[in-house]
Amino acid sequence: QSVLTQPPSVSGAPGQRVTISCSGGSSNIGAGYDVHWYQQLPGTVPKLLIYANSNRPSGVPDRFSGSKSGTSASLAITGLQAEDEADYYCQSFDSSLSVVFGGGTKLTVL
Amino acid sequence: QVQLQESGPGLVKPSETLSLTCTVSGGSVNSGDYYWSWIRQPPGKGLEWIGYIFYSGSTTYNPSLKSRVSMTLDTSKNQFSLELTSVTAADTAIYYCARDKGSGYWLDPWGQGSLVTVSS
Numbered sequence: 001q002s003v004l005t006q007p008p009s010v011s012g013a014p015g016q017r018v019t020i021s022c023s024g025g026s027s028n029i030g031a032g033y034d035v036h037w038y039q040q041l042p043g044t045v046p047k048l049l050i051y052a053n054s055n056r057p058s059g060v061p062d063r064f065s066g067s068k069s070g071t072s073a074s075l076a077i078t079g080l081q082a083e084d085e086a087d088y089y090c091q092s093f094d095s096s097l098s099v100v101f102g103g104g105t106k107l108t109v110l
Numbered sequence: 111q112v113q114l115q116e117s118g119p120g121l122v123k124p125s126e127t128l129s130l131t132c133t134v135s136g137g138s139v140n141s142g143d144y145y146w147s148w149i150r151q152p153p154g155k156g157l158e159w160i161g162y163i164f165y166s167g168s169t170t171y172n173p174s175l176k177s178r179v180s181m182t183l184d185t186s187k188n189q190f191s192l193e194l195t196s197v198t199a200a201d202t203a204i205y206y207c208a209r210d211k212g213s214g215y216w217l218d219p220w221g222q223g224s225l226v227t228v229s230s
Contacts, residue, residue, distance in 0.1 A: 002156065033213075033214045034214055034215075034216075036215075036216040036217075038157075038217075045206065045220045045221070045222055045223055046157065046206075046217075046220060047220075048216055048217070048218040048219075051215075051216040051218070052216070057218070089156065089157055091157075091216065091217070092214070093213050093214040093215075096173060097170050097213075098159060098170075098172055098173065099147070099159035099162075099172075099210070099217075100159065101156060101157045101158065101159065102156070103156045104156040104157070
């Protein structure tokens with residue numbers, strides 16, 4: 001059972017917009033800790049996609065955006081492309097002094 | 111740019127100790143700016159943080175693994191290491207090392223990962 005809760009799967013057609021939620025609690029996201037997102041393409045290493053809630057590392061398309069509110073965060077992908085099909089993980093920090101991850105969300109591009 | 115590379119046995123017997131090393135290039139493990147993390151991913155499952163070590167040698171471990179985990183730093187080789195004792199099949203996973211800026215920050219970059227299978 002992951003500390004952060006994500007939907008197991010989401011899907012969308014090419015060109016559409018999808019969102020992935022990440023729900024935490026008062027000891028992690030709600031305590032003010034930032035949320036980060038990783039994209040893991042099939043058979044590859046997780047790659048940093050969004051850091052500190054809404055910032056994109058160099059090279060990440062602006063189709064990807066993140067937000068945080070209260071005890072939750074969201075990743076939005078607009079203009080969905082086939083190459084976006086991957087697993088997405090949120091990550092934060094918990095007051096128990098642990099890095100915590102969401103269980104991951106599998107994005108299927110229909 | 112900083113690169114990390116895991117190394118170690120790919121097969122460990124049940125009840126024995128899993129040992130992995132992460133070699134850092136393009137940066138120093140002796141930097142006070144970063145923590146050095148281990149994360150694992152069982153086949154077909156999600157990510158689990160194992161713990162991290164600071165340049166001073168101080169460590170923080172995932173409470174669920176704390177009793178079996180040990181991390182060390184070798185500044186002369188620019189490496190950090192993981193030991194996990196009393197392994198079972200449930201410890202079969204891809205083990206990644208990564209750089210972290212500390213409490214609340216993100217993990218980047220990551221190593222390529224090392225698959226460790228626990229089996230007799």
